[in-house]
Amino acid sequence: MTHFKRSLVIGLWFMFLALPLMVVRVNTLNHEIEWRWANMLWLGFCAFALAWFWRASTERRAARQALGVAAGRPLLAKLSWAQRLSDDPALSRRLLLIVAAAALIFPWVVSTSQNFYHVNIMVSALIFVVLGLGLNITVGLAGLLDLGYIAFFAVGAYTYALLARNFDLGFWTCLPLGGIMAMFFGIVLGFPILRLRGDYLAIVTLGFGSITKIVLENSEELFGGAAGIAGIPRPDLFGLVLDGREKSLYSYYIVLALVALTIFVTNRLKNSRIGWAWMALREDEIACVAMGVDMARTKLSAYALGAFWAGLVGVIFAAHNNFINPDSFTFMDSAMILSMVVLGGMGSILGVIIAALALKLLPEYLRAVAEYRMLVFGAVMVLMMIFRPQGLISNLRRKYERAPADESDGHGK
């Protein structure tokens, strides 16, 4: 009965919270007040039901566990499917082949010559996969919290747009240039902030991101101001003339190839000397420096490499959209990429890919409930952190002597 009472209190509390914002709506134009009492009742009821259900299920689980302990069964944590997958190389290789094949034929299945909407959506989703993997180097591997990552993406995109407009350079020349330019920015910005601790680093990178956007918005003659730059050439294929669908397909394969390259490089980096240095730095800076790791060089390289991928994919983004303006490079985008890394599981490549695809594709296909999608998105971020703070796929470590049961606490601060 006490469950019932407590859940009732929660329901009433939410009704109280909803009272002004969800019930009253003041129309200042016709001087009317709209009362929507039904909203409050609904919310109260839902909160009550959820609270009750939640309490009942936690109690049942606790009872079952107690029963298990009494029966002498050990409390072994179940291995996740991802873990089992990575423990079995043959299986994971087969799965990889299937995914690769599916990715290759995907555009031919879903698109017709009139309708290549799905391909275009997939291109923007894959762009964010690369961004997620790039940020994964900085945040996931090296543990440097970057809230202004989107600025490097902007550097790449604007590099291509400006070079194409002013010097008539082609896509393939600009692709590496965009990456290098972003990397250069990463190093320049990285220098002054090497000394900063985690949260200060976060706010300074956030500041850099915002400054980049404001500068882009306000310099009309150089960057086109808030209106942006239009008429950016699409990627060229040996001078062939492509129609709308073929252009989309071409962009799709370019970005797919980049995804593959990113996966390959990050994977190699992760198991390289520098990758280990990053992870050691993430776990314990002092111990790491004491072991003889050059902190400045390690941090800068993480910054620069993360920025490099953002720059590369920025060029593709500009070429695919034909048009860029500062609105594509807001803090919300940085936050979105960061959530991909964290939701996916810091440092886990597969996890980041899944999270990036989910975060970009779900809102696209949830347009039916478009009004509520950001609301749901925010709620999912919170819930995800509560129920699975280590991300979809927790970063699998080499387990030399650890028992699988204490896998869950294997994360540094």
Add this chain to the structure above:
Amino acid sequence: MDSEYFFELLCGGLVKGSIYALIALGYTMVYGIIQLINFAHGEIYMIGAFVAFIVSGVLTLTGYGGPTVLLLAAVIAIIYAAAYGYTLEKIAYRPLRAAPRLSPLISAIGASIFLTNYVQLAQTPDFLPFPELITDFDFMEPFSRYVSSVDLVILVVTTLTMIALTVLIKYTRVGKAMRATQQDAVMARLVGINVDRVISATFIIGSALAAIAGVLIASRTGQINSAIGFMAGIKAFTAAVLGGIGNIPGAVLGGLVLGIAETLGAGYISSAYEDVFAFGLLVLILVLRPAGLLGKAVKQKV
């Protein structure tokens, strides 16, 4: 003439800075105790402004008016913001106390997105005109060039609020408990302080301060929107970091410095780059003094 313009800007910056300081206090108090950047704090401020708007709207349309309406609206806004802050902490942060450090931050970003969209859906995405509830005082007539009546109210209210906060933290039981928790949460628990309750109290106080800021700024700018929380939150956080995060006088100083620097930069150089000055100042100070203006450098021990 030139010094007059300077003085005008200085007053504007002071008013703006005191608002930043009010919001920054909430950030810094929460950070001091649980080392969390409460990204949703700006949204609490926005909710405060909205509740005040709704209450004052209902009261004016049913035929009341005058300063009592403002007072009542402010009180209800404070209550609601505190309630939202408390609930936010319970739902989004408390289960993550033991999680890796990035998790509560992501949860905070999620909560911020959720609250913005919640208000947008429950109310409206458009800008709403906030009623002018503070009438011009007659005795302010000769100074109106520098400080408007609204500005005067803002300065007086923020000063009083900060004095009240100082008294609360220095001399009351809960203030003492908060300081103890800030110094060492484990030790505080050992000597019998209910740390969970202290954290809740911190969120409630911080949210109340944000609501005061929300009501004040809304009556100054005359309009509100569900998106105002974001930029205000970031600026206030910048102010908190500027002063040394976790440090309460630092937050006030940081807010004032930020407000003045922004207004001076906008007035003398270009108003389009207002935010650039704010962030530029932040980067500069952090590079020269990584712990902020008043923050103590944390000595790392092995």
